[in-house]
Amino acid sequence: MRFEINKDKLLYHLLIAQKALSNKTPNPALQGIKIDVEDNHVIITTSNSDISIKILLEDGSLDIEETGSVLIPGKYFIEIIRKLDGQTVSLSHASDNMLKIEADHSDITLNMLELDDYPDLKFNEKKEFVKVNVRTLKTIIRQTAFATSTIENRPILTGVHFTIDGKDLSGVATDSYRLSQKTINLEESYDAMKVVIPGRSLEELMKILENNQDDVELHFDQNRVLFKYNNVLFLSRLLEGNYPETSKLIPQEFPVQIKFNKEQLITAIERASLLSSRDGQNAIVKLNVRQDDVIEISSNSPEIGRVLEEVYPVDEIKGSPLKIAFSSKYILEALRVFNSSEVTVKFTGEIRPFIITGEYDDDMLQLILPVKTD
Amino acid sequence: MRFEINKDKLLYHLLIAQKALSNKTPNPALQGIKIDVEDNHVIITTSNSDISIKILLEDGSLDIEETGSVLIPGKYFIEIIRKLDGQTVSLSHASDNMLKIEADHSDITLNMLELDDYPDLKFNEKKEFVKVNVRTLKTIIRQTAFATSTIENRPILTGVHFTIDGKDLSGVATDSYRLSQKTINLEESYDAMKVVIPGRSLEELMKILENNQDDVELHFDQNRVLFKYNNVLFLSRLLEGNYPETSKLIPQEFPVQIKFNKEQLITAIERASLLSSRDGQNAIVKLNVRQDDVIEISSNSPEIGRVLEEVYPVDEIKGSPLKIAFSSKYILEALRVFNSSEVTVKFTGEIRPFIITGEYDDDMLQLILPVKTD
Numbered sequence: 001m002r003f004e005i006n007k008d009k010l011l012y013h014l015l016i017a018q019k020a021l022s023n024k025t026p027n028p029a030l031q032g033i034k035i036d037v038e039d040n041h042v043i044i045t046t047s048n049s050d051i052s053i054k055i056l057l058e059d060g061s062l063d064i065e066e067t068g069s070v071l072i073p074g075k076y077f078i079e080i081i082r083k084l085d086g087q088t089v090s091l092s093h094a095s096d097n098m099l100k101i102e103a104d105h106s107d108i109t110l111n112m113l114e115l116d117d118y119p120d121l122k123f124n125e126k127k128e129f130v131k132v133n134v135r136t137l138k139t140i141i142r143q144t145a146f147a148t149s150t151i152e153n154r155p156i157l158t159g160v161h162f163t164i165d166g167k168d169l170s171g172v173a174t175d176s177y178r179l180s181q182k183t184i185n186l187e188e189s190y191d192a193m194k195v196v197i198p199g200r201s202l203e204e205l206m207k208i209l210e211n212n213q214d215d216v217e218l219h220f221d222q223n224r225v226l227f228k229y230n231n232v233l234f235l236s237r238l239l240e241g242n243y244p245e246t247s248k249l250i251p252q253e254f255p256v257q258i259k260f261n262k263e264q265l266i267t268a269i270e271r272a273s274l275l276s277s278r279d280g281q282n283a284i285v286k287l288n289v290r291q292d293d294v295i296e297i298s299s300n301s302p303e304i305g306r307v308l309e310e311v312y313p314v315d316e317i318k319g320s321p322l323k324i325a326f327s328s329k330y331i332l333e334a335l336r337v338f339n340s341s342e343v344t345v346k347f348t349g350e351i352r353p354f355i356i357t358g359e360y361d362d363d364m365l366q367l368i369l370p371v372k373t374d
Numbered sequence: 375m376r377f378e379i380n381k382d383k384l385l386y387h388l389l390i391a392q393k394a395l396s397n398k399t400p401n402p403a404l405q406g407i408k409i410d411v412e413d414n415h416v417i418i419t420t421s422n423s424d425i426s427i428k429i430l431l432e433d434g435s436l437d438i439e440e441t442g443s444v445l446i447p448g449k450y451f452i453e454i455i456r457k458l459d460g461q462t463v464s465l466s467h468a469s470d471n472m473l474k475i476e477a478d479h480s481d482i483t484l485n486m487l488e489l490d491d492y493p494d495l496k497f498n499e500k501k502e503f504v505k506v507n508v509r510t511l512k513t514i515i516r517q518t519a520f521a522t523s524t525i526e527n528r529p530i531l532t533g534v535h536f537t538i539d540g541k542d543l544s545g546v547a548t549d550s551y552r553l554s555q556k557t558i559n560l561e562e563s564y565d566a567m568k569v570v571i572p573g574r575s576l577e578e579l580m581k582i583l584e585n586n587q588d589d590v591e592l593h594f595d596q597n598r599v600l601f602k603y604n605n606v607l608f609l610s611r612l613l614e615g616n617y618p619e620t621s622k623l624i625p626q627e628f629p630v631q632i633k634f635n636k637e638q639l640i641t642a643i644e645r646a647s648l649l650s651s652r653d654g655q656n657a658i659v660k661l662n663v664r665q666d667d668v669i670e671i672s673s674n675s676p677e678i679g680r681v682l683e684e685v686y687p688v689d690e691i692k693g694s695p696l697k698i699a700f701s702s703k704y705i706l707e708a709l710r711v712f713n714s715s716e717v718t719v720k721f722t723g724e725i726r727p728f729i730i731t732g733e734y735d736d737d738m739l740q741l742i743l744p745v746k747t748d
Contacts, residue, residue: 275484
């Protein structure tokens with residue numbers, strides 16, 4: 001194996017591949033980046049227990065002298081390429097399973113990993129796949145994945161539940177204290193389908209997706225999903241099991257509705273969270289709709305002090321006075337994913353879940369369970 | 375106590391005071407910021423076991439209604455002021471030793487600390503003091519303090535040894551593996567003097583000093599030094615004990631001298647450090663002056679691989695071929711404090727300390743002890 005390539009081009013793709021590289025893995029081969037040099041292109045592959053990435057690298061700067069495959073220790077390889085001087089880097093398989101890296105005045109030899117130990121990964125593309133615009137896919141992930149559970153005792157809740165129904169693609173996530181739901185419209189109609197994709201896989205996928213007009217193809221298999229995005233294949237396992245029925249959790253009647261300026265509400269809740277003896281964002285904050293239609297956001301920590309914020313609603317309040325308490329972390333995370341600058345908080349009752357919607361956030365809702373206080 | 379002030383002005387000074395605020399202290403009073411409101415100004419005081427800061431706050435936005443003194447929990451107070459909306463903040467001493475903070479639509483009450491528990495700090499200015507331009511003071515600290523020891527078994531080496539001799543002010547720091555030395559010229563002549571100032575105090579002082587043309591006054595006391603910088607008084611303890619005689623450590627004869635482009639030398643050593651099984655910058659790097667006057671920088675780690683860098687000297691090498699090995703951390707830290715873009719490395723022998731100087735770094739030298747390799 002021997003080829004030359006523009007150093008920045010190689011680094012750009014290595015940093016994508018790095019998303020599926022694990023430093024802690026029982027299988028040392030998975031600390032490696034697999035490089036297959038073929039006649040006209042180079043394939044870069046990485047994998048950990050949850051996701052695998054395969055990149056097809058074709059570039060004008062690519063000069064292939066000899067084909068072949070190698071498995072290179074990922075962490076050291078990326079650090080070396082990042083630090084090299086010069087425009088071009090030359091990689092070649094030297095004797096004794098060593099990789100020779102040459103650039104400018106640098107001559108580096110890196111011990112390689114055993115290629116035979118690398119798993120045989122299948123990045124199978126299907127004939128039938130779902131096509132989504134990359135911006136739309138990013139929106140649905142950004143507005144749902146944060147609400148997945150990080151606790152492993154109900155593994156199914158660590159994923160986002162995607163359902164396809166005709167032209168609708170919905171994502172739902174809940175950790176049982178809050179719920180996020182967003183539906184987007186697809187350009188074509190597809191057969192009905194339900195899968196649960198791990199939240200962490202989606203977070204890594206987000207880092208690869210850019211803000212352009214390209215499409216992403218979703219190829220579904222028995223227990224895996226393959227995202228095809230330009231020259232990158234991103235494979236994630238699916239979560240097995242039945243996702244809970246969430247539609248019943250969402251109240252339908254909202255006797256009290258308040259429209260807020262989103263930034264004002266966020267900063268008031270942030271300040272009310274400051275004086276909490278509980279760590280950081282886990283503060284409990286109270287919301288009180290006063291008779292005079294001013295909203296009080298408050299918190300009280302006998303050892304530290306108390307905060308009282310007055311917030312003026314954007315429109316007249318619908319409904320009657322109400323007192324409710326909630327986790328500041330949950331409401332802040334929910335508010336921050338809205339694109340709308342004004343949001344409507346809709347209450348059913350003082351101990352019932354409440355929801356948040358926004359005029360410019362179509363088919364999206366954030367639901368939060370209140371907490372009981374004295 | 376009751377006053378109003380521009381919020382940003384208050385925050386700016388609180389962030390200076392924060393440098394002497396400790397979260398971990400056996401004395402809870404030292405977690406507090408002391409505020410003394412007098413007729414025409416406010417005094418902000420903080421202290422930990424090593425340094426104390428006193429700020430005289432006079433500002434057009436200051437509106438004092440009632441004088442008095444309070445001790446406010448520092449961490450919460452700074453976070454609140456940082457997060458407030460509105461231009462102006464009002465602070466007042468409410469009943470039950472509570473501080474009332476009002477701004478815009480926020481009404482915050484913070485439990486205060488017991489003022490009587492606060493130590494009586496003396497920020498005594500002397501009639502005789504040393505005057506140094508702030509940029510010059512920053513230079514001497516930046517070029518020496520990094521070389522102080524961080525290990526407490528020889529406490530005196532955790533400080534920078536400052537000596538005044540007529541118009542010369544020198545700083546020397548060593549952790550016994552490397553040594554930094556810089557001398558600056560003062561505008562006036564002073565009596566001879568020697569003190570050792572803790573490196574950590576100097577690092578905190580650096581964060582307060584700006585890049586302007588102001589002067590800093592150094593007031594020396596028996597076991598303390600007071601830096602006066604505009605409206606800020608910064609008090610540090612001095613280290614007690616005899617600083618070792620360092621001048622004998624510096625070789626005077628340099629049979630081999632090599633002038634390098636500083637950036638080329640830094641990046642070559644950085645790359646040679648990458649493949650080290652020792653953590654990060656503690657890699658051992660070898661330097662080899664070849665017969666053909668090319669310098670080889672190399673490292674070798676049997677488990678990981680090896681790096682060989684060729685560096686071309688700026689001028690003809692003075693002296694004969696030589697091989698030497700050193701800690702990459704020490705040489706990189708030394709190289710990075712030079713202002714010169716070309717540096718001269720001067721060798722006495724393969725197991726003797728070597729020094730680095732730079733044409734545009736007057737009266738500064740960096741010394742490094744080599745390590746033995748096979």
